[in-house]
Each structure stands twice: as structure tokens, then as C-alpha cells.
Amino acid sequence: MDFFNYKNGRLHAEGVALETIADEVGTPFYVYSTATLTRHFNVFADALRGMNALVCYAVKANSNQAVIRTLAALGAGADVVSGGELARALKAGIKPHKIVFSGVGKTEAEITAALNAGIKQLNVESEPELERISAIAQRLGLIAAVALRVNPDVDAGTHEKITTGRKENKFGIEWTRAHEVYKKAAALPGIKAQGLAIHIGSQLLDLQPFREAFVRAGDLVAMLRADGLSIETLDLGGGLGIPYGDEGETDAPNPESYAQVVRETVGNLGLELILEPGRMITGNSGLLVTRTEYVKEGATKTFLIVDAGMNDLIRPTLYNAFHNIIPVIEPEKGQEPVNVDIVGPICETGDTFAKNRKLAPVQAGDLLAVRTAGAYGAVQASTYNTRPLVAEVMVNGDHFAIVRERVEVEDIIALDRLPDWLAD
Numbered sequence: 001m002d003f004f005n006y007k008n009g010r011l012h013a014e015g016v017a018l019e020t021i022a023d024e025v026g027t028p029f030y031v032y033s034t035a036t037l038t039r040h041f042n043v044f045a046d047a048l049r050g051m052n053a054l055v056c057y058a059v060k061a062n063s064n065q066a067v068i069r070t071l072a073a074l075g076a077g078a079d080v081v082s083g084g085e086l087a088r089a090l091k092a093g094i095k096p097h098k099i100v101f102s103g104v105g106k107t108e109a110e111i112t113a114a115l116n117a118g119i120k121q122l123n124v125e126s127e128p129e130l131e132r133i134s135a136i137a138q139r140l141g142l143i144a145a146v147a148l149r150v151n152p153d154v155d156a157g158t159h160e161k162i163t164t165g166r167k168e169n170k171f172g173i174e175w176t177r178a179h180e181v182y183k184k185a186a187a188l189p190g191i192k193a194q195g196l197a198i199h200i201g202s203q204l205l206d207l208q209p210f211r212e213a214f215v216r217a218g219d220l221v222a223m224l225r226a227d228g229l230s231i232e233t234l235d236l237g238g239g240l241g242i243p244y245g246d247e248g249e250t251d252a253p254n255p256e257s258y259a260q261v262v263r264e265t266v267g268n269l270g271l272e273l274i275l276e277p278g279r280m281i282t283g284n285s286g287l288l289v290t291r292t293e294y295v296k297e298g299a300t301k302t303f304l305i306v307d308a309g310m311n312d313l314i315r316p317t318l319y320n321a322f323h324n325i326i327p328v329i330e331p332e333k334g335q336e337p338v339n340v341d342i343v344g345p346i347c348e349t350g351d352t353f354a355k356n357r358k359l360a361p362v363q364a365g366d367l368l369a370v371r372t373a374g375a376y377g378a379v380q381a382s383t384y385n386t387r388p389l390v391a392e393v394m395v396n397g398d399h400f401a402i403v404r405e406r407v408e409v410e411d412i413i414a415l416d417r418l419p420d421w422l423a424d
């Protein structure tokens with residue numbers, strides 16, 4: 001459920017008409033709804049009631065300071081995967097004891113920053129990383145709290161580019177070796193081995209792979225304990241899928257049934273559970289609003305050429321992702337829909353948001369809203385074709401504010417430097 005609805009024939013984010021924002025901010029822009037963010041976080045957190053659970057929002061989904069701060073105020077922790085995200089989470093007000101650091105390639109500098117900040121735990125993905133953390137912690141005179149990220153070899157059944165829990169994927173420590181490595185971690189100086197972590201993929205629409213992975217993690221916990229090893233935390237990762245409005249799509253599981261799987265598999269192990277939802281919290285909380293520049297009648301089809309491109313939202317071309325696209329002015333009832341391709345201005349055929357989409361007739365100048373763009377939208381944007389990063393706006397009731405300024409072309413060019421031999 002979200003708070004983007006038509007009122008008097010105009011699409012609103014909560015109490016604010018998107019046309020009003022477009023007039024003031026220009027297009028394209030991302031818009032986030034505070035009420036939707038709040039609702040999603042609370043629904044997820046409430047579903048886990050009765051369990052000792054910490055929700056660490058996966059900052060990678062949307063790392064805008066206003067988004068993180070909104071969630072921090074609701075009690076969220078953060079899952080970060082880079083020094084940059086760590087800095088963002090801390091700056092937005094997430095307390096270090098609620099931050100976990102995941103990722104396969106943590107650098108010396110990142111590990112040092114995490115240890116100095118005193119975060120809750122580093123999720124370790126390999127033995128060389130474990131040794132590096134041990135050395136850095138000793139140098140700093142600190143104890144590094146770590147969890148071992150285990151690769152449970154479970155197929156999440158999601159898009160190949162975002163599946164992470166099969167043994168051929170680069171993530172985690174092979175689960176058959178986890179016992180041995182955990183033992184090693186427990187004995188290493190500067191290390192406190194406190195838990196296990198798993199994350200099998202993103203946009204899962206089936207709960208069964210979660211169940212298999214959680215059972216596997218639970219079995220491992222029992223084995224470690226039988227060996228006298230202490231274990232306090234179990235990080236279950238993120239991955240819960242959401243509806244994108246694709247007609248053929250399987251229904252996304254709701255947080256209640258997801259939480260039930262958690263409860264049944266690992267709810268009674270006396271562990272602190274850590275959850276890392278990203279998409280589930282921010283996905284439906286954001287739209288990308290774009291203006292139609294041209295309606296072009298091609299040889300075989302009609303193209304709506306809009307002012308947003310694949311540099312602003314790369315999901316359709318990178319993952320063949322479906323995003324529902326709707327007009328900002330509600331079409332009159334009874335209008336016959338037409339078949340269109342919705343494309344951006346970039347010089348690549350892949351710069352396509354939708355193919356053969358049925359839409360009420362659109363004119364040049366009309367605004368369109370790309371739905372479910374709050375997760376992995378703005379954060380994956382680039383300046384390809386020297387197209388400035390677009391503005392981000394947050395709505396709260398009847399108010400809105402720019403939460404990231406549109407970048408200017410001059411600012412992009414100003415980052416380049418001419419070497420001596422080319423300077424005037």
C-alpha cells in the first residue's frame with residue numbers, strides 16, 4: 001500500500017499534487033512519500049513482534065539522508081556495504097550499535113572506519129578478510145565483532161544478476177566450511193565471533209528459498225553450539241520481493257508470512273535476529289516523474305520519448321524489470337488505450353522503460369509517473385550522456401522539500417581537469 005493516489009483527477013504524493021512539484025522543481029525528479037516509508041517500515045518491524053529482532057535497513061536501496069533519517073527516527077538500524085554508506089548512515093543519525101557492515105571487498109580504510117565507529121558487527125565474507133580484520137583490530141587495540149556470512153547454496157529463483165546464495169556466486173563462505181572457519185575466527189586475536197549471516201538474493205517472490213536457507217543457518221547454529229562455540233546473532237539478510245504491478249507476476253509475499261517463516265525456522269534459538277530489508281521499505285515509497293517530450297509515430301509503433309533516461313533509472317534495461325507507468329493527469333473514463341513504447345533520450349536502444357504498454361493517449365508535455373522507483377532508482381543513477389543527476393523530493397503530508405538538488409552540467413564538467421599540455 002502506498003500514498004500515491006489520484007485526487008480530483010491529479011496524481012498526488014500524500015497531500016501534494018505532482019504537477020506542483022514538477023512546476024517548482026522541473027523534471028525529471030524522484031519523489032518519496034514519508035507516510036509510505038513509515039508504513040512499510042512499521043509493517044515489517046511489527047510482523048517480527050515477539051522476536052528479538054533488529055531491522056537494519058539496507059541503505060544501498062536508497063541512501064538519501066532524508067530517507068535514512070526518517071527510518072532512523074522509527075528505530076531502524078542500517079546495513080551498509082561501503083565506507084560511503086557507513087558515513088551516510090552515521091550522518092543521518094543511525095547509532096553505531098545498530099549498524100552492520102556487509103560486502104565482499106571491504107578495504108583496509110573501510111574496516112578501520114567501521115571499527116573506529118564501533119559498529120555492531122562486520123559480516124565477514126572470506127578467510128583473507130577475517131585475517132585482515134584481525135590484524136587491523138589488533139593494530140587499533142580494539143575487538144572486532146564479526147559474523148560469518150555463509151553461502152547456504154540455495155537458489156533464490158530470482159533474476160540471475162541479483163541472486164547471491166548459490167555456491168557459484170562470489171558471496172559468503174561455503175556453508176560446508178563455515179564450522180571450521182567459525183572455529184578459527186573464535187580463536188583469532190582481535191576478533192569476537194558473535195554470529196552468522198546469510199543473504200540469498202533480492203526480489204524473492206517465493207518464501208520457500210528463505211525457509212531452506214534459514215533452516216540451514218539454524219542447523220549450523222546447533223552444530224557450532226554443540227562444539228561449545230558461542231553464537232549470539234543471526235543476520236538473515238534482505239530480499240523480500242514487492243509487487244511491481246506486472247500482470248503476469250506472482251503475488252509478492254507479505255511481511256507477516258515472511259516473519260512467520262522466520263519464527264518457525266529460527267525464532268526459538270535464543271539469538272538476536274538481524275534483518276536487512278531494502279526494497280521492501282523504499283521500493284513503493286518512491287516514483288520517478290518524467291515529462292513526455294515527443295510522441296513519435298515510428299514505422300511500426302508509437303514511441304513516447306520522455307525526459308528521463310536509463311541513466312536515471314537503469315532497472316528496466318539492466319534487469320528487464322517491469323515498472324508500472326501511469327499518467328499524472330488521470331485519464332478520462334472510457335478512453336481507448338493505445339500501445340506505446342516508453343523510451344528515454346539516450347543514444348542506445350536499451351534506453352527503454354516499457355515496451356508495448358497500454359496507456360490512455362498521451363500528448364507531448366504530459367507528465368508520467370514511473371512507479372515503484374524508490375529502491376535502486378536514484379542510487380543507481382549516473383551522468384551518462386552528461387545528463388545531470390535528477391532532483392529528489394520528499395513529501396510529508398501537505399509539505400514537500402528538495403532532499404537532493406539537481407546536479408548542474410557545469411558541476412559535472414568542473415570535475416574534469418586539463419593536463420598541462422592541453423591547457424590554454
Ligand code: LLP
Binds near residue numbers: 060199203237239277
Ligand atoms: N543485504 C545484503 C547483504 C544485500 O546484498 C542486499 C541487496 C540487501 C540486504 C537488500 O536486499 P533487498 O531487501 O533490497 O532485496 N539493484 C538490484 C537489487 C540489488 C540487491 C543487492 N543486494 C535491483 O534493482 O533489483
